[in-house]
Amino acid sequence: MGTTTPPRTLAEALRARGDESLAGLLRARPDLLNPVPNDITQLATRAGTRASVVRALEHLDRFALQTAEALAVAPDPAPYGTLLSLLTGDGLDDGEQRDDAGAAVTAALPGALATLREQALVWGEDDRLRLVRTARELLAPSPQHPSPTGLGPTVAEATAGMSPGRLQEILAATGLPATHDPVSAVAALSSLFTDRTRMAELLDTAPVEALSVLDRLVWGPPYGEVTPNPTPPVKWLRDRGLLLPVSTRTVVLPREAALHLRAGRAHRVPEPVPPAVAAAAERDPQAVDRAAAGQAFTALATVEELLKLWNGGGPAILRAGGLSVRELKRTANALDVTEPIAAFWIELAYGAGLLASDGETDERYAPTPASDEWLDLPAEDRWTHLATAWLAATRTPGLVGGQDAKGRALSALGPELDRSAAPDVRRRVLALFAELPPGTAPDAETLLRRLRWERPLRGGPAAAATGQGPAPTEGTDLRSRLALWTLNEAELLGITGRGALSAQARALLAEGEKAAAARLAPLLPDPLDHVLLQADLTAVAPGPLERPLADMLSVLADVESKGGATVYRFTPGSVRRALDAGQAATDLHAFLAAHSRTPVPQPLSYLIDDVARRHGHLRIGAAAAYVRCDDEAVLNEILADRRSTGLRLRRLAPTVLASRSDPGSLLEALRDMGYAPAAESADGDVLITRAGARRTPPRTPPVPVPEGPPVPDDTLLGAAVRAIRAGDTAATAVRKEPADTPSSNAPSGTLPRTTPAETLATVQAAAMTGSTVWIGYVNADGAASQRVIAPVRVEGGFVTAYDHTADEVRTYPLHRITGVAELAEDGKG
Numbered sequence: 001m002g003t004t005t006p007p008r009t010l011a012e013a014l015r016a017r018g019d020e021s022l023a024g025l026l027r028a029r030p031d032l033l034n035p036v037p038n039d040i041t042q043l044a045t046r047a048g049t050r051a052s053v054v055r056a057l058e059h060l061d062r063f064a065l066q067t068a069e070a071l072a073v074a075p076d077p078a079p080y081g082t083l084l085s086l087l088t089g090d091g092l093d094d095g096e097q098r099d100d101a102g103a104a105v106t107a108a109l110p111g112a113l114a115t116l117r118e119q120a121l122v123w124g125e126d127d128r129l130r131l132v133r134t135a136r137e138l139l140a141p142s143p144q145h146p147s148p149t150g151l152g153p154t155v156a157e158a159t160a161g162m163s164p165g166r167l168q169e170i171l172a173a174t175g176l177p178a179t180h181d182p183v184s185a186v187a188a189l190s191s192l193f194t195d196r197t198r199m200a201e202l203l204d205t206a207p208v209e210a211l212s213v214l215d216r217l218v219w220g221p222p223y224g225e226v227t228p229n230p231t232p233p234v235k236w237l238r239d240r241g242l243l244l245p246v247s248t249r250t251v252v253l254p255r256e257a258a259l260h261l262r263a264g265r266a267h268r269v270p271e272p273v274p275p276a277v278a279a280a281a282e283r284d285p286q287a288v289d290r291a292a293a294g295q296a297f298t299a300l301a302t303v304e305e306l307l308k309l310w311n312g313g314g315p316a317i318l319r320a321g322g323l324s325v326r327e328l329k330r331t332a333n334a335l336d337v338t339e340p341i342a343a344f345w346i347e348l349a350y351g352a353g354l355l356a357s358d359g360e361t362d363e364r365y366a367p368t369p370a371s372d373e374w375l376d377l378p379a380e381d382r383w384t385h386l387a388t389a390w391l392a393a394t395r396t397p398g399l400v401g402g403q404d405a406k407g408r409a410l411s412a413l414g415p416e417l418d419r420s421a422a423p424d425v426r427r428r429v430l431a432l433f434a435e436l437p438p439g440t441a442p443d444a445e446t447l448l449r450r451l452r453w454e455r456p457l458r459g460g461p462a463a464a465a466t467g468q469g470p471a472p473t474e475g476t477d478l479r480s481r482l483a484l485w486t487l488n489e490a491e492l493l494g495i496t497g498r499g500a501l502s503a504q505a506r507a508l509l510a511e512g513e514k515a516a517a518a519r520l521a522p523l524l525p526d527p528l529d530h531v532l533l534q535a536d537l538t539a540v541a542p543g544p545l546e547r548p549l550a551d552m553l554s555v556l557a558d559v560e561s562k563g564g565a566t567v568y569r570f571t572p573g574s575v576r577r578a579l580d581a582g583q584a585a586t587d588l589h590a591f592l593a594a595h596s597r598t599p600v601p602q603p604l605s606y607l608i609d610d611v612a613r614r615h616g617h618l619r620i621g622a623a624a625a626y627v628r629c630d631d632e633a634v635l636n637e638i639l640a641d642r643r644s645t646g647l648r649l650r651r652l653a654p655t656v657l658a659s660r661s662d663p664g665s666l667l668e669a670l671r672d673m674g675y676a677p678a679a680e681s682a683d684g685d686v687l688i689t690r691a692g693a694r695r696t697p698p699r700t701p702p703v704p705v706p707e708g709p710p711v712p713d714d715t716l717l718g719a720a721v722r723a724i725r726a727g728d729t730a731a732t733a734v735r736k737e738p739a740d741t742p743s744s745n746a747p748s749g750t751l752p753r754t755t756p757a758e759t760l761a762t763v764q765a766a767a768m769t770g771s772t773v774w775i776g777y778v779n780a781d782g783a784a785s786q787r788v789i790a791p792v793r794v795e796g797g798f799v800t801a802y803d804h805t806a807d808e809v810r811t812y813p814l815h816r817i818t819g820v821a822e823l824a825e826d827g828k829g
Helices: 010-015 019-028 040-047 050-058 062-073 080-088 102-118 133-139 164-173 182-194 196-204 208-217 232-239 255-261 285-309 325-335 339-351 369-375 379-392 422-435 444-454 462-466 478-493 503-510 513-523 547-556 572-580 585-595 602-614 632-640 642-647 663-672 714-732 756-769
Strands: 223-225 250-252 279-282 355-357 365-367 440-442 532-534 538-541 558-561 566-569 619-621 625-628 650-653 656-659 773-778 784-795 798-803 808-813 817-822
Touching: 010 040, 019 102, 019 714, 040 050, 040 714, 050 133, 062 080, 062 102, 062 133, 062 444, 080 102, 164 182, 164 232, 182 196, 182 255, 196 255, 208 223, 208 232, 208 255, 285 325, 285 339, 285 369, 285 379, 285 478, 285 503, 285 513, 325 339, 339 355, 339 379, 339 478, 369 379, 379 422, 379 478, 379 503, 379 513, 422 444, 422 478, 422 503, 440 444, 444 478, 503 513, 538 547, 547 572, 547 585, 572 585, 572 602, 585 602, 625 663, 632 656, 642 663, 756 773, 756 784, 756 798, 756 817, 784 808
Parallel strands: none
Antiparallel strands: 223 250, 279 440, 355 365, 532 538, 538 566, 558 566, 619 625, 625 656, 650 656, 773 784, 773 817, 784 798, 798 808
């Protein structure tokens, strides 16, 4: 450090840091920048607030956290040797089988301590290490929040309030001489428990059952319940202070005794080294890339099918927001997937900006205009768009079907699905994939164990350490669930193939979208411009089809099966659908002849001609509704059909029937009866219905919910450090006390008020001598501040000066300066 005097406070420790170190602190804890602190003292105060310390602890890895936990149970301040001993033990075997981790701990401790220092959680030289007070309160043992170390209170803390007579009884039972006051009695008992030799001799006299009681408490929790008449082993321990009373029915094992039984270790198993991610399988990298590309192609097809499904207006939006369970099931059936997977595809399309609310009174989901632009992109670019949106999304489809904190069901596209940790977990999981050799599929359990080591407090166990809630069981915390969902979703999306990271995903993470698209393009099948027509009224698409061909075929035929090849079936209903869309029979014949590698089968030609001949023979209009037909026999047939009873038809003229049903219901009913009616306008023209006309207004994709403040860039960090340094210069500057003015009686560190004449004279003198002065200033909004300035020019009622606080040249009106004082010689700079 830059001074030989050890820092007495965190502010002094921060003040002694260099600019690079301060920038590192602000980068690691960006919440300290909002707003930028006025000076170092304010920065230190903000760094010690509970919310900021909890956030910093949540971002520590397990060994850095264990180091902080060890400091929380160590004396304050603690020398480096004491901290090392708490993590490695005192070198005396306690009888357990344990790994020789001392060398690893010794090697890793300087790095962990540097991390804690960088984040202003620990300060002081190595001989006087101090954990910030808030972190000590969060991590130190208490009955309400037991320490993660499993240790209890010290002898001094546990005996606070104990009667002096009881303390003397404990000393007598342990063979210690009596003392004259409780303080020396507590000191004598603590000295006994920390003396390895004398403590071993005391335990040698303990009954075997008493040692069994200690074994159950030694690694925590250190609290136990006792009856009013305890058993002899418990009484033996209580009489000698090895169990101290907390209440009438609760006793605790004091910290010094527990550390003796643990051979001086604060943690049962220190974890200085991150657990390695094991390989579950080794696969051919090319096979992995092909499998991932195949799944990427399936992902694109599924999203396209979802957009077509909701093309004419999707399901209605619930009053509370989101998709109903019934609509989710309907969509899952249409996509031929399970409901959780359907929820994933829906959320993916929504997060990519392809689906949104239409904003109408009867609000529904529908494709956005951006979906049409997305469909026009090459397949590889469409995939990178989806993959990038998935990586950044905070919406979590895995939560769909669960319940929120109030017991309400979480629905797809609902407002409660954002989890700010999701993007970080996804990227970290994929980064661990990328660290393995190409083609290597990681073992899921070791991957989760690595994530828990890196962020042991995120999503759950923070409860035990910080009092934010109960710690969940292993594998059920949010971060672990997000990791498991990431594994499944990455496989569905084609990020991974056969459990290993694909080359295109590696390129996406390391180089960006263009590189990923270039890697993926050769692995995707080229779209085809033809199908194979068959005599059984089906068409086989042996691969992906060009978009115009696929769109027309989806209107003219129904999809019968999917897979490596898609099978379409032509039916009277599908042909009628094409005719309703404005196509003529000749258009359909020409389309099939142009896009089939096989001759158009005769049954298909007959089907098209037959449906076209009957199409529009009946006309439906609004009366409520009417049926018009030039062939009276057809109308007679309809009236005689028993299925038309519900339509309540009556004849208005030989060629016209009227109905009380609306035109749409009448149209569908006659089609169900086997007829091919056409809707007509008020002018008698056939109405053409075109699919895919419903789009939302232009929408932006949902904005991810950030996890805390964003990490500042280097420019902002540099400006913030300069501002803090300058503010600190102003706050700590030593002013020259004038001996001949009453203002000399002002309290130290406060700026006296000066008259306008005194202000003008002082700044003019500073401008001539090039010295620096301390001013009080009130801006146009009435906000008061103190600044250190070096006046350059004074004229016209203004002073132009270099402002050390703002690190720039500024001009100040003299009438807004409330006071001015010269700086002492040792206060300059």
